[in-house]
Amino acid sequence: xxxxxxxxxxxxxxxxxxxxxxxxxxxxxxxxxxxxxxxxxxxxxxxxxxxxxxxxxxxxxxxxxxxxxxxxxxxxxxxxxxxxxxxxxxxxxxxxxxxxxxxxxxxxxxxxxxxxxxxxx
Numbered sequence: 796x797x798x799x800x801x802x803x804x805x806x807x808x809x810x811x812x813x814x815x816x817x818x819x820x821x822x823x824x825x826x827x828x829x830x831x832x833x834x835x836x837x838x839x840x841x842x843x844x845x846x847x848x849x850x851x852x853x854x855x856x857x858x859x860x861x862x863x864x865x866x867x868x869x870x871x872x873x874x875x876x877x878x879x880x881x882x883x884x885x886x887x888x889x890x891x892x893x894x895x896x897x898x899x900x901x902x903x904x905x906x907x908x909x910x911x912x913x914x915x916x
Contacts, residue, residue, distance in 0.1 A: 801845040810842035829866040832859050851890065858883045 801809070817834030821827055836859035843852040858879060865875070 800847050803846060806842045806845035809845060810838045813841050814838040829863045832863050832866070835859055836863075854886065855883075 814834060817830075817837060821830045821834060824830065836856065839855045839859070840852055843849070843855065862876065862879060
């Protein structure tokens with residue numbers, strides 16, 4: 796079975812659904828911190844996995860799971876957390892603006908269907 800790359804639109808839809816499920820679970824449990832970090836991580840991890848953005852998955856996993864670990868050991872982090880969040884936001888903006896600009900957001904399945912239609916007599 797080959798690994799499938801989803802279009803950005805489909806990956807966004809799936810990850811947005813997972814985000815809503817995660818928020819619903821947080822509403823039931825009442826564990827907002829660090830639960831919201833885990834929900835954000837799962838949402839990003841699913842989106843990045845579906846679009847095969849492995850480097851982004853590694854960076855966001857280190858950042859968000861590191862924040863969860865820091866919060867669980869009751870580390871005094873009133874300075875480090877804002878700095879990490881700001882750096883993470885800058886990285887995401889920089890990456891989307893500069894690096895991901897050349898990535899084609901076309902759906903691979905639709906593109907294959909068009910190629911098959913073009914080849915048929």
